[in-house]
Amino acid sequence: MARLNAVARVAVVATAAAAVVAAATPRAVAAADLFPQTPDEYANFVLSSMNESVSPCDDAYKWACDGWIAANPLPPHKDSVSRFYGAMKQRMQDALHPLLTTAPLVNTKAGMFYYDCIADRDNNLSVLRRFGPTLRALVTSGSYESVVTATAVLHSNSGGTPLFEPDVSDSREKYGEVLLELDRPGLGMSRDGFRGRTPHWRAVQTAYKVMVASFVTLAGDAGLLGGAAGDGLTGAGWATAEEAAEAVYALEERIQKWKTAGYKAYKANDAQPKYNMMPLATSPDLEFPAAMLATLQVAAPKGAALVKYPVYFRELNAWLKTAVVGNQDKGRAVLQAYLAYKATREFARAELLGPSATAVYWAYRMAVKQTSRPTPRRARCFTRVAKRFPIAISGALIDNFLSADKIAFARGIAKDIGVAHGELMAASKWMDASTKAAAQKKLDSMDAFVADNTPNDKEDDASDIDVTRGDYVSTFLSADLHAWRAQWHRLTGRAAHLVTLRNWETNARHNSHRTEYYIPAAILQTPAFNPAAPHALTLGGVGRVMGHELNHAFDSRNREYDDQGLLVDWWSPAARAAYDEHAQCLVDLYDTYVPPDLPCSHVRGKKTVRENQADAGGIRSAWRVWQARKAAGATGPDNAVLSAKFTPDQLFFVGVAQTWCRVQSVEKQRDKLKSNSHSPGQFRVEGTLSQFAPFAAAFNCAEGTRYNPPKRCELW
Numbered sequence: 001m002a003r004l005n006a007v008a009r010v011a012v013v014a015t016a017a018a019a020v021v022a023a024a025t026p027r028a029v030a031a032a033d034l035f036p037q038t039p040d041e042y043a044n045f046v047l048s049s050m051n052e053s054v055s056p057c058d059d060a061y062k063w064a065c066d067g068w069i070a071a072n073p074l075p076p077h078k079d080s081v082s083r084f085y086g087a088m089k090q091r092m093q094d095a096l097h098p099l100l101t102t103a104p105l106v107n108t109k110a111g112m113f114y115y116d117c118i119a120d121r122d123n124n125l126s127v128l129r130r131f132g133p134t135l136r137a138l139v140t141s142g143s144y145e146s147v148v149t150a151t152a153v154l155h156s157n158s159g160g161t162p163l164f165e166p167d168v169s170d171s172r173e174k175y176g177e178v179l180l181e182l183d184r185p186g187l188g189m190s191r192d193g194f195r196g197r198t199p200h201w202r203a204v205q206t207a208y209k210v211m212v213a214s215f216v217t218l219a220g221d222a223g224l225l226g227g228a229a230g231d232g233l234t235g236a237g238w239a240t241a242e243e244a245a246e247a248v249y250a251l252e253e254r255i256q257k258w259k260t261a262g263y264k265a266y267k268a269n270d271a272q273p274k275y276n277m278m279p280l281a282t283s284p285d286l287e288f289p290a291a292m293l294a295t296l297q298v299a300a301p302k303g304a305a306l307v308k309y310p311v312y313f314r315e316l317n318a319w320l321k322t323a324v325v326g327n328q329d330k331g332r333a334v335l336q337a338y339l340a341y342k343a344t345r346e347f348a349r350a351e352l353l354g355p356s357a358t359a360v361y362w363a364y365r366m367a368v369k370q371t372s373r374p375t376p377r378r379a380r381c382f383t384r385v386a387k388r389f390p391i392a393i394s395g396a397l398i399d400n401f402l403s404a405d406k407i408a409f410a411r412g413i414a415k416d417i418g419v420a421h422g423e424l425m426a427a428s429k430w431m432d433a434s435t436k437a438a439a440q441k442k443l444d445s446m447d448a449f450v451a452d453n454t455p456n457d458k459e460d461d462a463s464d465i466d467v468t469r470g471d472y473v474s475t476f477l478s479a480d481l482h483a484w485r486a487q488w489h490r491l492t493g494r495a496a497h498l499v500t501l502r503n504w505e506t507n508a509r510h511n512s513h514r515t516e517y518y519i520p521a522a523i524l525q526t527p528a529f530n531p532a533a534p535h536a537l538t539l540g541g542v543g544r545v546m547g548h549e550l551n552h553a554f555d556s557r558n559r560e561y562d563d564q565g566l567l568v569d570w571w572s573p574a575a576r577a578a579y580d581e582h583a584q585c586l587v588d589l590y591d592t593y594v595p596p597d598l599p600c601s602h603v604r605g606k607k608t609v610r611e612n613q614a615d616a617g618g619i620r621s622a623w624r625v626w627q628a629r630k631a632a633g634a635t636g637p638d639n640a641v642l643s644a645k646f647t648p649d650q651l652f653f654v655g656v657a658q659t660w661c662r663v664q665s666v667e668k669q670r671d672k673l674k675s676n677s678h679s680p681g682q683f684r685v686e687g688t689l690s691q692f693a694p695f696a697a698a699f700n701c702a703e704g705t706r707y708n709p710p711k712r713c714e715l716w
Contacts, residue, residue, distance in 0.1 A: 043641035057701035064657035080664035110389035116472035117381035123354030128222035159343035207367035213245035219340035262309030394503035414448035420624035430578035459486030510552035517549035535636030540655025547618030585713035
């Protein structure tokens with residue numbers, strides 16, 4: 001009955017999703033500009049986002065963003081929208097859609113994959129049958145080897161990463177070395193999902209169990225359950241799909257407890273390093289992942305893995321031996337149902353099974369997000385093709401929407417940001433000479449990859465991806481196999497080039513292990529970046545973003561890494577103590593911020609301190625660049641409408657504040673307060689601008705007021 005209910009519920013969802021895709025006709029975009037505007041249109045874009053009846057000295061967020069917030073209610077398929085990254089993402093996808101469906105990409109591998117992804121498909125479970133023999137052997141044999149084999153098959157065949165997650169990273173201790181990392185797995189729900197007792201989380205738990213029951217039933221239909229004969233639920237010992245779903249749910253709750261136990265042990269360990277290099281062959285706790293990696297013929301460098309939570313693996317291995325191999329409490333059937341569910345869920349999420357299974361998946365996701373429609377299929381397909389063909393997608397984005405002059409302008413800002421930060425460090429009074437020298441050495445090693453489309457060694461060579469026109473499933477599996485192989489290829493040595501944020505992504509990122517940061521091409525657009533607008537706005541937008549990412553190299557965690565990205569103590573005791581005092585000032589400040597919609601909650605200053613530090617340092621670096629350019633007369637094109645209302649310095653702060661205009665559901669806000677390392681947008685505005693004296697000077701804020709306090713948290 002659960003299966004029928006789920007399919008019946010999501011039939012309406014699938015129809016609605018199709019309507020959204022059909023209605024979302026891409027907007028025509030002028031060549032070399034993702035957001036073409038006349039000067040008057042640009043001024044209106046800035047001013048219509050504001051609420052000028054509010055004084056910036058009272059509430060800079062409302063002043064900068066209230067107009068945009070009022071005009072942008074949440075759409076039915078989203079729990080959060082933003083004027084900055086979110087709007088950029090939508091414009092970029094709209095612009096690339098016609099390029100993927102016509103010239104120049106329609107007949108490339110990327111174009112064919114995208115075209116087949118957005119096309120309609122029939123329900124078909126045949127692709128799941130590949131997992132049948134190994135999952136049935138798990139029940140009929142029950143040996144430790146059968147457990148290892150079943151899990152290995154899922155890991156290497158797009159069936160998710162059940163029970164643990166491997167990764168490959170650069171060494172923190174020796175330059176040039178790479179490490180195999182073993183981590184806890186992701187689960188179908190967050191920790192709050194399993195533990196939550198609010199009406200929202202109760203509804204999520206119910207929706208999750210419905211999804212699990214539906215997918216267990218589909219897995220049985222595909223021959224993944226039961227004994228050698230593939231006799232489904234009955235053969236596996238389950239009376240109903242709901243009973244199996246309850247067992248899967250209980251196992252995930254148990255895995256969550258093992259994860260928590262591992263985390264607590266990690267936090268309680270005062271010895272350094274907390275990350276353990278453990279030999280795979282002789283570490284009893286790692287018997288299971290070691291056996292699975294051996295089955296997959298994955299050889300770890302020096303036969304060891306970096307493990308942050310060994311207690312988790314100890315608990316997992318003990319359960320596998322007692323409950324599964326020993327078959328206590330139907331352990332074999334429980335693990336079989338769990339692995340079958342994981343594979344089915346992954347295939348449904350990837351839309352490999354047809355619309356009914358995908359709709360089941362999205363019925364649950366909509367319960368989590370509290371939305372009434374799924375993310376449009378076109379957006380889902382764009383992300384899939386961009387992940388698998390990043391060079392082709394990035395190349396189309398850059399070639400069609402970014403001129404060489406624009407890229408040079410952006411890279412010039414990044415270079416100036418580095419110089420400005422060096423000047424700020426040199427002028428600091430709390431750093432001694434030796435620490436300043438080490439900090440400058442690290443700064444000199446920093447690379448800024450701005451709209452850079454250099455391929456990532458082996459993993460960006462898509463020649464082994466087989467694209468079969470009209471066969472989305474085969475193409476997806478071939479592309480996923482390529483990505484899986486590429487991950488292990490990285491174990492052969494440190495990649496000469498390994499960008500972890502691609503040009504189609506609307507974000508920015510710092511990489512502590514490679515002393516570099518990335519500014520993708522997709523965010524070189526309005527409102528962050530517009531060489532045809534007053535440069536004060538661009539410096540407050542993308543300039544501040546660049547400063548933020550560079551300043552991450554010196555935040556509370558990443559400051560521990562040296563100029564080679566190695567974990568080395570290069571701070572003098574006095575400089576370290578002074579730094580910690582500055583950091584605590586920010587922790588205390590952000591602890592006082594209470595979201596209006598959540599009066600019983602507050603921002604977690606300690607959890608968000610690194611991002612708050614990057615904000616505080618980033619605005620100082622960007623401001624210094626702006627002041628230097630203003631002094632040199634390099635202020636960019638004038639905008640008569642904006643110049644009549646604001647000074648150039650005030651426009652800089654408009655650019656900063658409007659970065660964070662956002663609308664999101666209360667539940668999303670609550671979740672982010674608990675789990676996210678970023679403060680809410682309104683407090684990123686207040687916390688940054690109130691601690692920066694030039695803002696108060698630009699708007700003549702009275703002394704002792706909210707944005708001109710008597711004491712400020714200042715590091716650089």
